[in-house]
Amino acid sequence: MDVPSPHARFLGDTLPRIRQDARVAGVALTGSIAEGDPDVYADVDLVLVVDDDAYDAVLRQRLALIGSWTSLVTGFTGEHVGEPRLIIALVGPPLLHVDVKFVRVSDFGTRTSDPEILWDRDGRLARALAEQPPAAAPLDLQWIEDRFWVWVHYGATKLGRGELFETIGFLAYLRETVLGPLAARRVGAAPRGVRRLETIAPEEARELRATLCGDDRRAAGRALLAAVDLYRRWSDPGDPTIERRRHAEELAVDYLHEIIARDC
CATH class of the missing domain: 3.30.460.10 (Beta Polymerase, domain 2)
Incomplete structure (x- = not known):
């Protein structure tokens, strides 16, 4: 060792x-x-x-x-x-x-x-x-889908209020809870937040950079949209076993676009 x-x-x-x-x-x-x-x-x-x-x-x-x-x-x-x-x-x-x-x-x-x-x-x-063999719990894609669009609306409200530090922290939460685990899953690695993504999933890590931003409202809006885009692409959109919350997705993303369009 x-x-x-x-x-x-x-x-x-x-x-x-x-x-x-x-x-x-x-x-x-x-x-x-x-x-x-x-x-x-x-x-x-x-x-x-x-x-x-x-x-x-x-x-x-x-x-x-x-x-x-x-x-x-x-x-x-x-x-x-x-x-x-x-x-x-x-x-x-x-x-x-x-x-x-x-x-x-x-x-x-x-x-x-x-x-x-x-x-x-x-x-x-x-x-x-x-x-007793080890038993790693699989990433629960339905658990994420049931929550993700509520989280998107939440992030949009923070952006709309001008709470940029809250928005930046929220984006970190999405990377840790959703996008990082999905990125690891794509390369067959254990989902552990964003740990070592730069090494185990370098292509996905590069794409995740789009979800980073400073304390700038427009940049934060772009980062939220990037998080939505990555989730849509990485969450097995064609998996028939996952019940997609399409109505919630449509309303939450429309709301996010409305917030981003303000003062622009």
Whole structure:
């Protein structure tokens, strides 16, 4: 496993300390390091697998435990990304971003991809992976279609009000939630927002540049129209399994054009 030297030093120093806690059944690694594509800017994504009967107690002590294993600068829980089991931390110096997810042994097998097991106290981690294959949830195109035209109307209202920072932020949301995942899907990659699109989907990434803008009303309008165009082309328009919200699309896009035409 090819690991940048700061990350390797962190793992070499920290793993022996984690192993001293008898409640921890094992440690696994996910993310770009486990996938074999790390660089010096990569996070360290750890999964701490804890005995079921000790899990609640360990969860209450997470920050203190991490501070006993490494030089913790600061950390917080991951509710904002929908993962309350996660601690997002900076350690060091030198500063290193480390994500530590605490899971029960009984939950370890439930996963979207296979992690790299770094240490397995009694073989339970390996058995869990062998007994249950990974199951990545597919991108839900119907979920997106049901929402997209409401979002387009929302962005148009922000543009019409002159809230350009809101409009710029909204465009970023569309790239993260809709266009980035669709771009990744087009090249057979896992949909993960806009992460590494420049590398995994360079043609789509170039097209996404049309959705960027500064604090200029006309440029923001063009970027919104570009987002609509990309969605229409990238969302499998001929897929008969997707119920298209044509009436909502027509009304929302007409409204967007009306807003753009004002003061022009």
